[in-house]
Amino acid sequence: MDQERLLRELSEFLRIPSVSTLPAHNQDCRAAAEWVAAELRRLGCRDVEFLGSDTHPVVSGKGPDVPGAPTLIIYGHYDVQPPDPLAEWTNPPFEPTIRDGKIYGRGAADDKGQVFCLLKAIAASPRPPINFRFLIEGEEEYGSKVLFDLLKREPQRVRADAVLVADMSYVAPAWPAVYTTLRGLCYAEITVRTSKTDLHSGEYGGAAPNAHEELGRLLTRLKGEDGKINIPGFYAPVKRPSKAELAAWKKLPFTEKDFLQKRVQGKALVGLKKYSVLERLWALPTFEIHGILGGFTGEGAKTVIPAEATAKVSMRLVPNQKLATVERQLAAAVQRLAPKYVTA
Incomplete structure (x- = not known):
């Protein structure tokens, strides 16, 4: 894939100041949800929906059906922590910058970067051999109340063979990890x-x-x-x-x-x-x-x-x-x- 294009698209996502804990950023959270929904539609997902909230919705989508294949839920979040204290940043938190081969910006490692990588990895696979279901939320940094309330009402949305959560780090450089539990x-x-x-x-x-x-x-x-x-x-x-x-x-x-x-x-x-x-x-x-x-x-x-x-x-x-x-x-x-x- 075109690295320059990928970096441009990731930077576009990172520029959205989707701070879920601050009401002043409610519309930014909605904008980040719209960005995710647009990406799901580009993947050919059907039934792309905004669920549970107007400002911090869970973005849901279903990939193309693969009869008889297992179902994998892709979970992630588009909201971020407040960037304070701003004086500690080398570059503004919502102006992503590349230094020494790394991209710096709020959400680059938690969790916009991971969500972006998953979506682009799926896009690079012409015929995925499994059924994908997407649940990308906007309140993970604020307790996930919207998601919890949704799943209490509609538990069938998490019926699947497995759930993939990409929201953690490598144990060490070049040493990836599969996390089985989180506190x-x-x-x-x-x-x-x-x-x-x-x-x-x-x-x-x-x-x-x-x-x-x-x-x-x-x-x-x-x-x-x-x-x-x-x-x-x-x-x-x-x-x-x-x-x-x-x-x-x-x-x-x-x-x-x-x-x-x-x-x-x-x-x-x-x-x-x-x-x-x-x-x-x-x-x-x-x-x-x-x-x-x-x-x-x-x-x-x-x-x-x-x-x-x-x-x-x-x-x-x-x-x-x-x-x-x-x-x-x-x-x-x-x-x-x-x-x-x-x-x-």
Whole structure:
């Protein structure tokens, strides 16, 4: 295939700022869905539909029928994460740029690039020997509610012999991988309130509770410095990988030093030290803090004691952990660990 044309078409897809978590980009998400639908039609797909949402639809399509052949569902997503902080980008996130043989742009590796490769690989096969079904969603970065609701209503849409999800990375350069499982997600916001209104630190500082301080203490109670998540019952269903799995992982071209220096690019790795890094990454649940809101964060100074603060958090879940159960466990832990004078 024509590499120049492929790069031009991929760049066109990457330029769409389809950030699903920000309402300001709703129409951009719809534009990305339209792009995917147009590609499916070029493949000769029938019954190309926008399902579940006007702004973040699941794009569905059926490839040409191959009687008697197995059916493969192609899953992917056209939405992307917010690109902030913008100052960290070498080039603008939605202006794809090629450097050192790699293309840089939001979505290039998660998941527009993979969706693009799958569609073009199928296009390069004149007579695919299987039946293709496509489910390309627009809320993967925001919990996939539209997709989940659709499949609850219409479970027959995932009747197939196999599902192909291309949304992960190589284990190492030139070392591709087939991922059989991924950790799930529980996303939450934890809000604490310490007083009716914000207060002036000159008049009330030293006596009035500070919502940011209380939230910070609460978060460190939920997850200790050693990496342990202090939510009762949270680890109960977690099972360690089998001996065969652990032995296979040891054969991978993975070193903690390279992971720290080349991937994390930090000064140290953290977490439950009695487990290997790969166990922490692949087999154990997590608790992460993504952002904290409250008080005064604008330019200049304002000596306010905030009355309310909110933390955006998530927990990655492993087999046997149930979302509804974890949500209840988190809510109960927050109530138990928050001081009596704090509303949480």
